[in-house]
Amino acid sequence: MTTNQTQAEAPQAQAGQPIIQLNGVDKMFRLNKKKPFLVHDAVRRLLGRGKRGEDFWAIRDVSLSVWPGESLAVVGGNGAGKSTLLSLIAGTISPTRGRVTISGRVGALLELGAGFHPDLTGRENVYLNASLLGIQRDEAEAQFEHIVAYSELQEFIDVPLRNYSSGMQVRLGFAVAIHIHPEILIMDEVMSVGDQSFQIKCSRSIRQFQEEGKTILFVSHSPGQVSQLCRRVIWLDHGRVKMEGPTKEVLAAYQQQG
């Protein structure tokens, strides 16, 4: 498989413009051994020892197109660059080289309930989280009852989050995330949390998302989930696309090696 994927290989190439497009994307992190300090650094620069840290290429030359309505899974071992790839597409980090083009509202679930604060009540956290995901007051107020109903946390909604179990927090986070109606849903292993009934509810919501023609991109360690939810998979290895194609083939090859 090549790293450069052509339109012909994509299952839904006929749908016109890709909704997500990556062209030759590289992402480099500089690994600092020590935390930088202003005074320390200024002295070092004066002494001419400016260079510091090691370069680490988390993503190397990845090109990728995702079409509207498509569901794509990213698999790979620990440290393969999966989360970095999702962060690049979500836009929390910028590529070192290359270009990421997105045309649609992104709902990035890099972490469920990101920014939930333990001292705030469930209600307050719902509004904070929803607003940071980019929705306005009227929309948040209109969705609030639905969010609470979905999370099944009516009795606890005015209790500080500190008193929630981790499963309850995840439920609330997921409830907010699916009610902001993104066109692209990016999920970083968020489905592997929560109890059995929550996972079933999760899967049902995601299927409904797919039926509405939304685009889904996710990282998962569960082959069952991957083959259930999507037809195309990309396999990352050391920051490069090792293989890409129909779910069955890629998963087979991945599991054989793994």
Next chain:
Amino acid sequence: MNGPRRSEKIDLASDSRNLFREIWAYRFALWNLILKDFRVRYRNMSLGMIWSILNPLVMLGVLVIVFSYIRLTSRPEEHFAIFLLLGMIPFNFFSMTLPPSTTCILDNTALVKKLIFPRHILPLSVVLAQIIHVVIQLSLLAIFLVFSRVMPNPAWLWLPLLFLVELGVVLGCALILSALNVYYRDTLYLVQSALAILFWFTPIFYPLSVVKVSLKPWVYRIYLLNPLAGIIDSFRRIVLEGKAPDGMSLGIATGVAGLLIVVGWAIFSRKERLFADKL
């Protein structure tokens, strides 16, 4: 979050226009961040908000009492308590806002790493949340004004401009320092030391006129580069003397404030895309 995200250099002017639009789109998030600041700070305190009133009250009270007896100036100031408050309030807004805004990106690591929103709203929320303390201190000032029978005068029309200059100074510094702190974690200590030094280089216990007569003109101009000097002096002229601000001191302060805002905005906007990498 539409459109291309590039790794190429950015065009600051058109990017800023988009940025304003984006920040406006996130005004509900900004509001919720301000509320979070209050709730987290006061929920676990039995006295709640009273603490934030009590703290500046105690500090100002002690200073007023002490310096009503110990005069640092040869010429006794009329309405010394008001004179002092007009120096303390602008300085307090500055000194109470900078430490929390310096660390605001770091304090919200989880948000910055996992969510996409204009990062500008983080320092903005810290600065706006502090305005409540200014309002509390201003009401204290109002009480003193009423008791001393200091009446409003036409020069008060200058006050909105002064608030704007002060806000510009604080916001500009907040943008610069919060971005710097992502790269250098000792910024907070530098800020604290700088604030301790600045306290004595700001006309709080003494009038600006004393500075003017005791320094050479060019040294005096350097002194005025501290924008708080011009702001405080203007407040005193307006409220206590009913006069318009001094052109040079307020002019320099306004210039510095404008520069801080532009530089702060530019630095923050250039660096914000790298914040998640550095945290």
